[in-house]
Amino acid sequence: MKTIIVGAGEVGSFISQNLSRRGHSVTLIEKSAEGAGRVDAEQDVKVMCGNGSSASMLEDAGIASARNFVSLTSDDRTNLVACKVARELGKNLFTVARIHDQTYLDHSRVDYQDLFDVDFFLNPEMLCAVELAKAIRHPGRVAIEHFARGQIEVQNMAVSPRSKLIGQSLREMKINPRMRVGMVTRDGETMVARADSSLAAGDQLTVFGNPEAVSEFRRRVEPGETEGTVRVVLYGGSEIAISLIRLLKHPRFRVRVIEPDSHACEQLASRFPGLTVVHGDATSRRLLEEEQIDSVDYFVACTKEDEHNIMTCLQASKLGAAHVQLVINKPDYEDLLDDLRVSMGVASVVSPRQASVKELxxxxxxxxxxxxxxxxxxxxxxxxxxxxxxxxxxxxxxxxxxxxxxxxxxxxxxxxxxxxxxxxxxxxxxxxxxxxxxxxxxxxxxxxxxxxx
Missing domain, CATH: 3.30.70.1450 (Regulator of K+ conductance, C-terminal domain)
Known part of the structure; x- marks a missing residue:
């Protein structure tokens, strides 16, 4: 399978290497001679130096016979234009554009994905936020899966003897249209749910749908098992933090952000009215003590500085934060992820590069x-x-x-x-x-x- 990649940055070169190992015939286009030379020396892929949104360059790269085209530069506009040009030149081509700016992800006025005819928008920061949100939204739950960047969630739940839904058919329950009961397991037998399926105490349900709709249905299935307030502190007002704030918009999540840059604090406060934003440096133990980190449920270090993330996670863990989550950006630290998780007592460690490869x-x-x-x-x-x-x-x-x-x-x-x-x-x-x-x-x-x- 032939795949053309534009951009040899950290994400592009990492994905190039992984796809090559998986049997793809990879051609990588990089405008920087230094970046192209580095990948050429390190990887067994075809490397070309030039403009990845140039029609002549794409023709030279063999776009006519390519199956996939992935533009992963740091510039959103370059990625969009490159995908559009590739679409004009290729046949049966699957196109991917890395998108950083939330403007292009907002379809309320213009559907940029449709406008530029791109099959898939890849946002590494959003993917990291989804991974972090899984544990925060559903600690200890089993079989939690996410599809389409967290838009569709799958949960397993058991029908409580106290549920008022017992004896009712699914047709009678007035279920939120944004969710489905997909499977029902009773006495060891599992079957696809039907409109006339009725529930009994002890039934195991597999439910699909919008996360909020699924959570609301869980409260009807398992009454009395209410989910309490979850206190979350984020260090760094990064794109990962912004995506995570959106995923934790339910009132039960009390989110605070610690950010050392005053201008970034102002932007966060204006973007998310009601969000608590603290101007300060979380590498300071005193600040963490003042913010009562020992009483928070989740502390997430998600700045772009890995050293700061590691130090603050160490501090938060020692101070008594219940769960600590760490974002690692640099490839130098990725090989140490498992060691960091064990030695630091970190609940989860995520990497934008690894999350991107997994999704792509x-x-x-x-x-x-x-x-x-x-x-x-x-x-x-x-x-x-x-x-x-x-x-x-x-x-x-x-x-x-x-x-x-x-x-x-x-x-x-x-x-x-x-x-x-x-x-x-x-x-x-x-x-x-x-x-x-x-x-x-x-x-x-x-x-x-x-x-x-």
Whole structure:
């Protein structure tokens, strides 16, 4: 599989190396002669020095025969233009643009992804924030999965004997349309949920949907097991911190940010009214003591300075913070992640580069049908299926789609957006759908979505 990458920075060169090891034929374009020379000496990939958004350069790189095009420079506009030019020159090309500025991720006025015809926007900072938010939003929960950057969440929950939902069918429950009950396990038997499925005490449910909608449904399934206030302190007003603040917008999260730059403090305070922003340096033990770090549930060091992150995590851990999370930016420290986690008592360590590779590989290497084994149970499977352009399901509303018995469509992924679809929603070419399927219906639904109608 031929993949062209533009940009040999830390993320670009790391992804280039990983894709090459996975069998991709990689061509890397870098405008800096120094950067191009470094990668050429260190990696077994084809390296070209020049402008990755130039049509002639892309033609020389073999864009006509490429399967993937990934632009990972530090400049968003270069990445968008490069992907647009590549799209004009390539055939059946999957394009990825690294995007840093939240402006291009806001689709309220202009859909920049559609405007520049880019298949996937990659935001390493957002990916890190999603990883950090998993533990904060659901400490100790089992089988928590996230799809489409945290937009779709999967949770397992048990029906409490005190739940008022016992004896009701799913049709009667008035469930939030942004979520689905996908699977029900009772007495060791798991089945795909149906509209007439009723709940009994002790049932294990696998629920899919918007995180807030899923959390609200959990309170109905497990009454009395309320989630208390979670106190979170972030060190650094970085893009990772900003993304994490958005993911923790629920009132039960009390978030404070410590930021040493006064101008950055002002920007954070104006962007997030009601957010507590402390101007100070968290490497100071005195400041951490004044901020009562010993009583917080989560302390997250997410500045761009790894040394500061490591020092503050050490301090926070020794002062008694319940959980400490660390962001590592530099490749020099990545080999020490496991050692840091053990020696420092850090609950989780994340790296923008590693998070980017993990996400990107899912898109570049994934097959048309992927079984999500971590969420599959016995004879019931959770499948992610790419809808073929020739499929009979394309342009059909879900209400008109004749899914086999024992099959439930629980999520629809389109570009960077994901949702729990309703009966009026249509399947479009290029969509990926998430399905809970009984083993007996597996092949029939795969044929429906992937083969010519």
């Amino acid at each position: 590989v899912r898109y570049l290497d994934r097959e048309s049908v992927v079984e999500l084994s971590s969420m599959s149970v016995r004879s019931t499977r959770l499948l992610e299926v790419a809808v073929s352009p020739e499929s009979a399901a394309v342009d059909k509303k879900l209400m008109d789609l004749k899914l086999p018995e024992g099959c439930l469509l629980v999520a629809l992924l389109r570009g960077v957006e994901a949702n729990v679809p309703g009966a009026q929603d249509k399947i479009e070419k290029g969509d990926r759908v998430l399905l809970a399927v009984d083993e007996g219906s597996r092949q029939e639904v795969i044929r429906l979505l992937t083969r010519k109608g």
